[in-house]
Amino acid sequence: MKKRYLYLLLLPGLLFLTVFMIIPIFLTIGTTFINDHGFSIQGYLDFFKDRYFVEILLTTLRVSLFTTILCILLGFPAAYYISKLKQRKKAIMLLLTIFPLLTSPVVRSFSWMVIIGKNGVVNKVLLSIGLIEKPLDILYTPTAIIIGLVHLFLPLIIVTLVGVMENIETDLLKAAESLGASRLAVFSKVVIPLSVPGLVIGSILVFVGSFTAYTTPALLGGKQRVISTFLYQNAITLNEWQVASIVATIMIAVTVLIISIMNGLAKKLNPKG
Amino acid sequence: MQEKNRGLGLFTLLVFLFLLGPLLIISVTSFEGGNILKFPPEELSLRWYENIFHVEMFLVAFKTSILVSLGGNLLALLLGVPAAYALSRVEFKGKSVINAVFVSPILVPGIVLGFAFLRYIVGTYQLPIYAALFVGHTVIMLPFIIRVISSSLSNFDFSIEEAAESLGASKLGTFFTVVLPNIKSGILAAVMIAFLESFNNVDISVYMTGPGVSTFPIQMLTYVENYFDPTISAISVLLMFITAFFMFMVERLMGLSYFTKR
Amino acid sequence: MALFTLQDISVAYNKQNILKDFNLEIEKGKLVSLLGPSGCGKTTTLRLIAGFLKANEGKFLFKDKDYTKVPVNKRNFGFVFQNYALFPHLSIFDNIAFGLRLRKNSKAEIEKKVMNVLEIVNLKGFEKRYPQELSGGQKQRVAIARALVIEPDILLFDEPLSNLDANLRVNMRVEIRRIQQELGITTVYVSHDQEECFSISDQVAIMNKGVIEQLSDPATIYKYPETKFVADFIGFKNFIDFDERTDTGGKIELSKSGYSFVLDKDARMFNHAGKIGAIRPDDLLIREKGDAGAVQENSLSGRVKVSTYLGRSYQYVVETPIGDFIVNKEMTESYRMGQEIILEIPRNQMVLVD
Numbered sequence: 001m002k003k004r005y006l007y008l009l010l011l012p013g014l015l016f017l018t019v020f021m022i023i024p025i026f027l028t029i030g031t032t033f034i035n036d037h038g039f040s041i042q043g044y045l046d047f048f049k050d051r052y053f054v055e056i057l058l059t060t061l062r063v064s065l066f067t068t069i070l071c072i073l074l075g076f077p078a079a080y081y082i083s084k085l086k087q088r089k090k091a092i093m094l095l096l097t098i099f100p101l102l103t104s105p106v107v108r109s110f111s112w113m114v115i116i117g118k119n120g121v122v123n124k125v126l127l128s129i130g131l132i133e134k135p136l137d138i139l140y141t142p143t144a145i146i147i148g149l150v151h152l153f154l155p156l157i158i159v160t161l162v163g164v165m166e167n168i169e170t171d172l173l174k175a176a177e178s179l180g181a182s183r184l185a186v187f188s189k190v191v192i193p194l195s196v197p198g199l200v201i202g203s204i205l206v207f208v209g210s211f212t213a214y215t216t217p218a219l220l221g222g223k224q225r226v227i228s229t230f231l232y233q234n235a236i237t238l239n240e241w242q243v244a245s246i247v248a249t250i251m252i253a254v255t256v257l258i259i260s261i262m263n264g265l266a267k268k269l270n271p272k273g
Numbered sequence: 274m275q276e277k278n279r280g281l282g283l284f285t286l287l288v289f290l291f292l293l294g295p296l297l298i299i300s301v302t303s304f305e306g307g308n309i310l311k312f313p314p315e316e317l318s319l320r321w322y323e324n325i326f327h328v329e330m331f332l333v334a335f336k337t338s339i340l341v342s343l344g345g346n347l348l349a350l351l352l353g354v355p356a357a358y359a360l361s362r363v364e365f366k367g368k369s370v371i372n373a374v375f376v377s378p379i380l381v382p383g384i385v386l387g388f389a390f391l392r393y394i395v396g397t398y399q400l401p402i403y404a405a406l407f408v409g410h411t412v413i414m415l416p417f418i419i420r421v422i423s424s425s426l427s428n429f430d431f432s433i434e435e436a437a438e439s440l441g442a443s444k445l446g447t448f449f450t451v452v453l454p455n456i457k458s459g460i461l462a463a464v465m466i467a468f469l470e471s472f473n474n475v476d477i478s479v480y481m482t483g484p485g486v487s488t489f490p491i492q493m494l495t496y497v498e499n500y501f502d503p504t505i506s507a508i509s510v511l512l513m514f515i516t517a518f519f520m521f522m523v524e525r526l527m528g529l530s531y532f533t534k535r
Numbered sequence: 536m537a538l539f540t541l542q543d544i545s546v547a548y549n550k551q552n553i554l555k556d557f558n559l560e561i562e563k564g565k566l567v568s569l570l571g572p573s574g575c576g577k578t579t580t581l582r583l584i585a586g587f588l589k590a591n592e593g594k595f596l597f598k599d600k601d602y603t604k605v606p607v608n609k610r611n612f613g614f615v616f617q618n619y620a621l622f623p624h625l626s627i628f629d630n631i632a633f634g635l636r637l638r639k640n641s642k643a644e645i646e647k648k649v650m651n652v653l654e655i656v657n658l659k660g661f662e663k664r665y666p667q668e669l670s671g672g673q674k675q676r677v678a679i680a681r682a683l684v685i686e687p688d689i690l691l692f693d694e695p696l697s698n699l700d701a702n703l704r705v706n707m708r709v710e711i712r713r714i715q716q717e718l719g720i721t722t723v724y725v726s727h728d729q730e731e732c733f734s735i736s737d738q739v740a741i742m743n744k745g746v747i748e749q750l751s752d753p754a755t756i757y758k759y760p761e762t763k764f765v766a767d768f769i770g771f772k773n774f775i776d777f778d779e780r781t782d783t784g785g786k787i788e789l790s791k792s793g794y795s796f797v798l799d800k801d802a803r804m805f806n807h808a809g810k811i812g813a814i815r816p817d818d819l820l821i822r823e824k825g826d827a828g829a830v831q832e833n834s835l836s837g838r839v840k841v842s843t844y845l846g847r848s849y850q851y852v853v854e855t856p857i858g859d860f861i862v863n864k865e866m867t868e869s870y871r872m873g874q875e876i877i878l879e880i881p882r883n884q885m886v887l888v889d
Binding site: 003005006007009010012013014016017020021022023024025027028074075077078080081082084091093094095096097098099100102103104105106107108110111112113114115119120121124151154155158208211212214215218219228231232235236241244245248251252255259 | 469
C-alpha cells in the first residue's frame with residue numbers, strides 16, 4: 001500500500017534477467033520438445049538410444065561422483081582440523097583455502113598439465129627413483145579430469161564445512177568426552193551428524209559443479225569428452241544446435257534433480273529437525 | 274589435545290600441499306630462462322614476463338576483459354543495488370520466487386547459459402559479440418552483486434532512514450546521504466567479487482568469440498592448446514597477484530564470514 | 536485550542552484494524568503520553584503523527600490545516616527513536632547538523648545552533664566523536680538534540696528510554712521533562728512504562744486495542760480509572776462484578792451474590808454508571824477472626840490460600856465466597872496458609888469502573 005515505489009526498484013533487474021536469461025533458457029528447453037509435427041520427445045529418445053551419448057553422460061556422472069567422494073574424504077578431516085584452530089591461525093588457513101577458489105580455473109587446470117603431463121613433475125620424479133620405466137599416461141584421461149576437479153572444488157567443501165563446524169560448540173564435544181566417548185566416537189557420533197547440513201550443501205556444490213565444469217575437462221580431458229565439452233563441441237564445432245539444446249536441457253534437468261534430492265535429504269537428516 | 278591431533282594436522286598439511294603446490298610449481302616455472310616449460314627451471318630469467326607484452330592477442334583480450342567486466346559490473350550495480358534494497362525493505366508473497374530469479378544465473382550451468390546466450394542473444398536478438406559479452410557478463414554478475422549487497426543491508430538499521438526523513442530529507446536524498454554511505458564497503462566488496470567472477474569466466478565467454486573479440490581467459494585457453502611455453506605461467510603469477518589483492522580487500526571489507534556462509 | 540487533531544483515523548494492516556475511528560487532540564506546549572501494552576496501537580499513532588504511516592481513513596489536522604497527505608520530510612516534526620537511529624557514518628556534530636543543512640542554514644548558523652543544542656543536552660565537547668564511541672544515554676541525548684535543533688513543531692518520542700538501564704532511565708526522563716518545559720515544545724511520548732509516563736506527562740492516554748480508554752492527567756488516572764482495563768493496567772488487581780448498584784444520597788450500595796457493600800460517593804464517581812468494583816491489593820484489610828476491631832460492614836469471611844514473600848511485604852491470595860482477592864500486607868502482620876480470616880473492603884478505597 002505505502003511502499004509501492006519499492007516494487008518498481010525490482011523491475012529493471014527482473015526485466016533484464018527475463019529478456020536476457022529466462023527467455024533464452026526457456027526457448028532452449030522448449031525447442032527440444034518440438035519437431036516438424038509439433039510436440040515430440042523424439043530427440044530425447046534418439047539421444048538415449050545412442051551409446052556414444054549415453055557413455056559420455058555416464059562418464060560425466062562417474063567423474064562427478066568420484067570427485068565428490070574424494071572432496072569429502074579429503075575435505076572433511078581438514079575442515080575439522082581448521083575449525084578447531086585458534087582464531088588467527090584459522091583465518092590464515094581459510095584465506096589459504098579461499099585463494100585457489102578465486103584463482104582462474106584456467107590457471108589451476110594449466111598447473112596440473114605441468115604436473116601430470118608426459119614430461120611433468122610426477123613422471124620425472126617417478127622415473128628418476130626408478131619406480132616406473134616409462135612415463136605414465138595420466139593427462140588426457142578421466143583420472144586427470146578427476147584430479148583437476150578435486151583441486152577445483154576441494155576449497156569449496158572445506159570452506160562450507162568450516163562454516164558449519166565452527167557452530168558446533170566446543171562444550172558439546174567436551175561433554176561427549178566427559179561422558180566417556182572416545183575421540184573417534186565423538187567424531188562419528190557428534191561431529192559428523194552435526195555437520196550433515198554443511199556436508200550436503202558442500203556435496204551438492206561439488207557434484208553439480210563437477211557435472212557442469214567446462215575448463216578443467218577441456219584442458220585435462222584431451223579427447224575424453226564429458227557432457228559440458230560435448231555440448232560445446234556440438235554448439236560450436238559441429239553446429240548441431242538441436243543436439244546441443246537437448247544436452248543443455250539434460251544438464252539443467254540433472255542439476256535441478258540433484259539439488260532437489262539433496263535438499264530433501266538435508267531436511268530429513270538435519271538433526272535440528 | 275594438541276598432541277593427539279598430530280595425525281590430523283599432518284593430513285591437513287598434505288591437503289594444503291595438494292591445493293597450493295600446483296600454484297607454487299607454475300609460479301616457479303614462470304622464471305624459466307630456456308624455451309621449454311619445465312620444473313624445476315634450468316636457468317632463471319624474467320623473459321617470459323616480458324613476452325606477455327609482446328603477444329598482441331593477450332593485450333587486446335586483456336583490454337576486452339577489463340572493459341566487459343567493468344562495464345558489466347556497472348550495469349549490474351545499476352540493476353542490482355535498487356533490487357537488493359527493495360528486497361531487504363519489503364515482505365510480500367512470492368518474494369522467495371523473486372529471490373530465486375535473481376540467484377538463478379548461478380544455478381544454471383554456465384556452459385548451458387553460454388549456449389543459450391549464443392543461440393538467442395547473438396542469434397535471435399542479433400546483438401554484436403561485444404554487446405552480447407557485456408550482457409552475458411552482467412547476467413552472471415548480478416546474483417553476486419545482489420547477494421553481497423543484501424547481506425550488507427541485512428545489518429543496516431532502517432530506522433536511520435526514517436530519522437533522515439523526519440529531519441527533512443527526501444526518499445532519494447535519504448538513499449544517497451544515509452543508506453549509500455553505510456553500505457559502501459558492501460558495495461565495494463560486491464564489485465570486487467563480481468569482477469573476479471566475470472574476469473575469470475570461461476563458460477560463457479567461450480561461446481562469444483568473433484573476429485578480434487575474445488576475453489582474456491579464452492585467449493589463455495587458446496594459447497595453452499597451441500603452445501606449451503612459460504608465458505602462461507608468467508600470466509598465472511600476475512593473475513594470482515590480482516586475486517590475492519582482491520581477496521584481502523574483500524576480507525577487509527566484509528570479513529571472512531562472506532566466504533564461509535552458504 | 537488544539538495544536539493538532541487526529542480525526543476518525545483508521546489504520547489496518549493485513550485486514551486487521553490497528554486503529555479504528557481514533558480521535559485525539561493535543562494542545563500546544565503539552566507533553567502527552569500514550570501508554571499501553573504492546574500491540575495497543577500507541578506506536579502506530581505516533582508513526583501516523585510523524586507521517587511514516589498513512590491512515591486508511593480519517594484526517595490529521597495541524598494548526599487547522601489538513602496535514603493528512605503531507606510527507607514526513609515536509610512536516611518539521613522531530614522524532615526520537617527507541618534505538619536512537621544515529622547516523623553511524625557521521626560525527627555527532629554532523630548528525631545534529633543533518634536537518635539544518637537540509638534547511639539551507641548558513642555555516643555560521645549551523646555552528647551556533649549545534650553548539651547551543653549540545654549545551655542544552657549537556658554534551659558539549661562531544662561534537663567530534665562518532666556514535667559508536669558514545670554510551671546509550673549519550674546517544675539518546677544526541678538523538679534528542681538532533682530532533683530539537685530543527686526547532687520542530689512537535690517532538691515525538693518512541694519508547695526512548697527502553698534500551699537504557701534503570702538508573703539512567705530515571706535521570707533521562709527528568710532531563711526530557713526539563714528540556715520540554717524549558718522550550719515549551721509540544722510533545723507526544725510513547726511508552727509501556729507506567730511510572731515513566733506518569734512522572735513526566737501533562738496528560739496520559741491509556742490505550743488498548745487501538746482505542747484510548749482514558750485520557751486525563753496522571754493523578755486522576757491513578758486515583759480514578761474509568762475502565763476495567765485502565766484499572767488493571769495501573770495496579771487495581773481485584774475486581775468485583777456487582778449484580779446491582781443503587782445510588783442513594785452520599786452513598787452507593789452494591790451487592791454481589793447476596794453480599795452487600797457500601798461505598799462513599801465522591802464527586803468524580805457520582806456520574807459514573809460502572810458496576811465493576813476495583814481495588815488495589817494494598818488497600819484491602821485483613822483482620823483476624825474474632826478481632827475486636829472487625830466491623831460487619833463491607834466484610835467477607837475468607838481463608839488464606841497462598842502466601843508469597845515479597846521482601847518488604849507479603850502477598851496473600853484470599854479465598855472468599857465471591858471470589859479470590861490479592862492482598863498485600865506489611866511484614867508485621869503475617870498470616871498462615873489456610874488461616875480463616877476476615878477481609879474488609881474500606882468504603883472509600885474502591886472505585887467503580889466500566
